Amino acid sequence: MDLTEQFEAERPRLVRIAAGVLDDRAEGEDMVQQAWLRFHGTDTVIENVPAWLTVVTTRLCLDRLRSRVPEPTDIVPESGAAAAPDPAEQLIQATSVGVALQVVLQRLSPSERVAFILHDTFGVDFRTIATVLTVSPEAARKLASRARSRVSTLAPDGTPADWEVVDAFLSASRGGSFARLVHLLAPDVVVSADTEAIAAGTPTRLEGREAVAAMFDGAATTAFPVFVDGRPGAAWFHRGEARVAFDFTVTDGVVGAITFRARPEVLTSLVRRAAAERT
Numbered sequence: 001m002d003l004t005e006q007f008e009a010e011r012p013r014l015v016r017i018a019a020g021v022l023d024d025r026a027e028g029e030d031m032v033q034q035a036w037l038r039f040h041g042t043d044t045v046i047e048n049v050p051a052w053l054t055v056v057t058t059r060l061c062l063d064r065l066r067s068r069v070p071e072p073t074d075i076v077p078e079s080g081a082a083a084a085p086d087p088a089e090q091l092i093q094a095t096s097v098g099v100a101l102q103v104v105l106q107r108l109s110p111s112e113r114v115a116f117i118l119h120d121t122f123g124v125d126f127r128t129i130a131t132v133l134t135v136s137p138e139a140a141r142k143l144a145s146r147a148r149s150r151v152s153t154l155a156p157d158g159t160p161a162d163w164e165v166v167d168a169f170l171s172a173s174r175g176g177s178f179a180r181l182v183h184l185l186a187p188d189v190v191v192s193a194d195t196e197a198i199a200a201g202t203p204t205r206l207e208g209r210e211a212v213a214a215m216f217d218g219a220a221t222t223a224f225p226v227f228v229d230g231r232p233g234a235a236w237f238h239r240g241e242a243r244v245a246f247d248f249t250v251t252d253g254v255v256g257a258i259t260f261r262a263r264p265e266v267l268t269s270l271v272r273r274a275a276a277e278r279t
Contacts, residue, residue: 020179065110098184116147173220197260
């Protein structure tokens with residue numbers, strides 16, 4: 001493949017990373033475009049194009065974050081044995097992290113934010129994260145650990161209401177925030193559909209948070225909050241008429257399943273609700 005083909009193959013992934021780090025899709029797209037200019041203009045022989053582009057794109061995002069908020073003066077230790085299990089290798093148990101992530105990210109230092117998003121959302125290895133941050137892999141691991149600890153501390157206590165989870169999911173979808181979508185989904189989330197919804201063009205079935213987040217990333221611009229059989233949900237409207245309902249199953253503060261429903265009796269029974277309306 002030529003340079004353009006190689007870059008375009010990586011663009012969707014790079015936009016998701018940049019948008020996740022900056023929590024702004026438009027700004028993330030700008031960073032990816034700058035990465036393209038550097039990629040197109042380099043004379044260096046690049047052995048691993050995806051890794052090179054990941055590093056360059058994320059460094060551009062890091063520079064943007066640091067221009068807004070300086071790094072703290074305390075430095076992450078480069079060495080030293082860890083007495084406790086590494087939080088960067090453990091799942092965060094705070095059930096409200098996904099709902100609160102937009103606010104929580106603003107409270108992390110630029111380096112913590114990059115380490116957390118790259119590792120926790122996109123599964124980037126610590127060696128690559130270390131290259132982005134120009135620290136050792138051990139220091140990158142500790143930054144991710146510290147970020148995880150702060151995220152758990154900053155997230156509100158308690159399990160959010162179902163309507164909070166659904167509305168946070170819709171907001172993340174409209175805003176193209178892949179990272180927030182991932183944290184609002186259970187690892188084994190399933191999307192399914194009834195016969196009428198499939199006929200309307202919805203997928204038959206999707207499994208896993210990455211596949212589901214990718215489907216909804218930037219996609220719910222015409223979905224509005226509704227009650228589906230009394231539960232907080234959403235529906236896609238066309239010319240003022242509901243065409244497909246999104247029936248959410250929320251468990252322990254995350255979305256475990258979404259069922260697309262388009263049977264006439266379901267659509268006629270939908271009740272519009274305000275975006276923050278409680279049940």
